[in-house]
Amino acid sequence: MSNSKTLIGTALVTGASAGIGATYADRLARRGYDLILVARDAGRMEALAGKLRTETGRKIEVLPADLTKAADLAKIEARLATDPAITLLLNNAGISLNGSLLDNDGAKLEQLIALNITAPTVLASAAGKQFVAKKSGAIVNIASVLAVAPELFDGVYSGSKAYILNLTLGLAEKLQGTGVYAQAVLPGATRTEIWAKSGKDVNAFPTDWVMEVDDLVDAALVGFDKRETVTIPPLADESQWVAYETARKAMHGVLSRRDVAARYRQKIAA
Ligand SMILES: NC(=O)C1=CN([C@@H]2O[C@H](COP(=O)(O)OP(=O)(O)OC[C@H]3O[C@@H](n4cnc5c(N)ncnc54)[C@H](OP(=O)(O)O)[C@@H]3O)[C@@H](O)[C@H]2O)C=CC1
Numbered sequence: 001m002s003n004s005k006t007l008i009g010t011a012l013v014t015g016a017s018a019g020i021g022a023t024y025a026d027r028l029a030r031r032g033y034d035l036i037l038v039a040r041d042a043g044r045m046e047a048l049a050g051k052l053r054t055e056t057g058r059k060i061e062v063l064p065a066d067l068t069k070a071a072d073l074a075k076i077e078a079r080l081a082t083d084p085a086i087t088l089l090l091n092n093a094g095i096s097l098n099g100s101l102l103d104n105d106g107a108k109l110e111q112l113i114a115l116n117i118t119a120p121t122v123l124a125s126a127a128g129k130q131f132v133a134k135k136s137g138a139i140v141n142i143a144s145v146l147a148v149a150p151e152l153f154d155g156v157y158s159g160s161k162a163y164i165l166n167l168t169l170g171l172a173e174k175l176q177g178t179g180v181y182a183q184a185v186l187p188g189a190t191r192t193e194i195w196a197k198s199g200k201d202v203n204a205f206p207t208d209w210v211m212e213v214d215d216l217v218d219a220a221l222v223g224f225d226k227r228e229t230v231t232i233p234p235l236a237d238e239s240q241w242v243a244y245e246t247a248r249k250a251m252h253g254v255l256s257r258r259d260v261a262a263r264y265r266q267k268i269a270a
């Protein structure tokens with residue numbers, strides 16, 4: 001929890017052309033945010049921007065960028081660093097892999113790491129510095145439940161989402177008392193294009209596994225309003241997460257030691 005109050009201002013949303021990002025854009029505009037929409041497909045973003053301008057009267061800017069390209073990423077980073085109107089960064093753009101670590105070449109793996117890890121890190125850093133200087137703002141990072149369940153999926157994608165969870169937990173700690181809020185959202189399977197784009201048929205999953213994107217985003221915004229650091233919309237029993245975090249944190253004081261644990265000590269032959 002944090003005591004920060006996040007001013008309505010401009011939200012910069014990555015991955016705003018489809019799915020979770022486009023749905024956040026809709027909800028944030030209806031909450032009174034002006035928007036900067038970032039993704040590659042300018043046409044889709046212009047269509048969404050036109051609709052939201054008409055329906056909400058908000059100022060909506062379309063800023064096409066391929067966040068795996070250094071020059072495009074630097075352009076968005078510079079905007080976050082210099083535009084004082086921005087009060088919220090939604091780090092949402094992401095891809096999944098078709099197949100696993102063993103089925104993909106290095107270029108595909110690097111593309112995922114560039115989009116799912118490098119881009120949100122660089123953008124969170126730029127926004128975080130700006131928000132701390134202003135003593136207000138919010139950074140929302142879209143992770144995944146796979147951050148804590150790597151056995152259920154491929155380790156490259158789930159590892160990128162574990163990174164996002166770690167990044168957010170570490171950032172939230174650093175932001176204590178600054179007036180700036182950081183949230184990690186961990187969706188489970190959600191009905192969007194990401195599945196088809198990575199060669200999977202989401203409609204083949206058992207229906208009670210898959211959340212609708214509107215439900216996911218509305219729930220994530222409830223977590224945002226509560227100033228949760230971690231929001232897991234599909235997890236029914238919150239005490240399971242609390243127990244997991246408690247067990248993890250209970251190790252903090254014993255993880256760094258001069259002495260080797262007894263089970264690793266070798267007997268030295270006389
Ligand atoms: N759907 C699900 O089941 C789950 C999704 N997530 C996460 O949610 C986030 C959103 O995914 P979701 O909405 O499902 O997926 P979609 O495929 O529907 O949307 C992905 C968005 O990312 C953008 N994007 C893709 N590549 C790039 C790029 N190189 N540069 C800039 N933008 C890019 C796409 O736009 P464009 O193609 O125009 O560039 C699109 O707007 C991701 O981080 C994903 O990992 C987490 C858990 C579950």
Ligand SMILES: N[C@@H](C=O)C(=O)O
Nearest residue numbers: 096144146188189194
């Ligand atoms: N987006 C999904 C995998 O591709 C997930 O995070 O569950």
